[in-house]
Amino acid sequence: MTTYDGIILGAGHNSLILQAYLGRAGLRTICLDQAEQAGGGLSTIAFPHESEFLHNVHSFYHRGLTSLPWYRDLHLEDLGATYLQPDLNVAMLCRDGRSLQWWSDFDRTLDSFARFSRRDAETLQRWREAFLPIVRHILIPEAQHPPLPPAARKRLLEQTAAGRLLLETSRISPLEFVNREFEHPAVRAALLFFNGLREVDLRLAGFGHHIPALLASDAMAQMCVGGSKKLADALVRAV
Numbered sequence: 001m002t003t004y005d006g007i008i009l010g011a012g013h014n015s016l017i018l019q020a021y022l023g024r025a026g027l028r029t030i031c032l033d034q035a036e037q038a039g040g041g042l043s044t045i046a047f048p049h050e051s052e053f054l055h056n057v058h059s060f061y062h063r064g065l066t067s068l069p070w071y072r073d074l075h076l077e078d079l080g081a082t083y084l085q086p087d088l089n090v091a092m093l094c095r096d097g098r099s100l101q102w103w104s105d106f107d108r109t110l111d112s113f114a115r116f117s118r119r120d121a122e123t124l125q126r127w128r129e130a131f132l133p134i135v136r137h138i139l140i141p142e143a144q145h146p147p148l149p150p151a152a153r154k155r156l157l158e159q160t161a162a163g164r165l166l167l168e169t170s171r172i173s174p175l176e177f178v179n180r181e182f183e184h185p186a187v188r189a190a191l192l193f194f195n196g197l198r199e200v201d202l203r204l205a206g207f208g209h210h211i212p213a214l215l216a217s218d219a220m221a222q223m224c225v226g227g228s229k230k231l232a233d234a235l236v237r238a239v
Contacts, residue, residue: 004030012040016235017070023239031239039232056228064219065231069144074238081234083222090221092190100190104220117184124215127181131209131216134162139213172208174200 006022008015011033022029037043041058065071066083085104092100101112106128114121138157148156157163169177174195178188192202195214200207224230
C-alpha cells in the first residue's frame with residue numbers, strides 16, 4: 001500500500017488543475033479514473049481512424065480560457081495548449097439565409113443585430129454598458145474568490161447601484177429577461193442560444209443576469225490548436 005496526501009476521483013480538467021496545484025504545494029496525490037486517457041470531456045479523436053481529420057467529440061470551444069488564472073499559473077501555453085480566438089466568434093443561422101453574428105469587435109456585433117432590429121441593437125448596447133462595471137468589479141472577483149454566504153452577499157450588493165441592478169436582474173430567468181427586453185424573435189433566440197451554450201437552464205429564475213453579463217464580457221470562444229485533448233495533455237504535463 002502507498003500512502004498519499006489526497007485521492008482525487010475523476011481525471012477531468014478540474015481534477016487535473018487541482019492535482020497540479022496540490023503538487024506545487026508539495027503534496028503527493030493520486031488521481032483515479034476509469035477511462036484510459038486523462039481529460040474527461042477534453043477528448044479529440046481522428047476520424048476516419050488514423051486520418052488527419054480531428055474531431056472534438058465533447059468539449060469544443062473554451063470561453064476566455066487564456067485569461068483564467070490557472071492557465072497562466074500552470075504555464076499551459078508553454079506545455080502545448082495554444083489557443084485561437086476567431087474574430088467572428090459565433091453565429092446563428094436563420095432560415096431566410098441571414099445570420100446573427102457575434103464578433104470580438106462589439107461594434108460589428110451591434111451592426112449585425114441592427115439588421116434585424118435597430119431597437120434591439122440599442123437595447124443590447126445599453127445593457128452592455130450597464131453591466132461592464134458589474135462584470136469587472138463584481139462577477140469576475142466573485143468567481144475568483146470563495147463565495148460569501150447568500151445573506152452577506154445580498155447585504156453587500158445592496159450598498160451600490162451596480163449591486164442592486166445585479167440583484168434585480170438575477171431574480172428572473174434568462175428567458176424572462178430576453179422576452180422582456182428584446183422584441184425580434186431572432187434576436188431573442190440568438191441571445192438564448194449564445195447563453196445556452198454555458199449549460200444554464202434558460203427557464204430557471206436566478207440567472208437572468210447571465211444575458212447582460214454575456215453582453216459585457218470580454219471572454220470569447222476560443223479553440224485549442226490540435227484539439228481539446230491538447231489542453232488535457234498540457235495539464236497532465238503540469239501535474
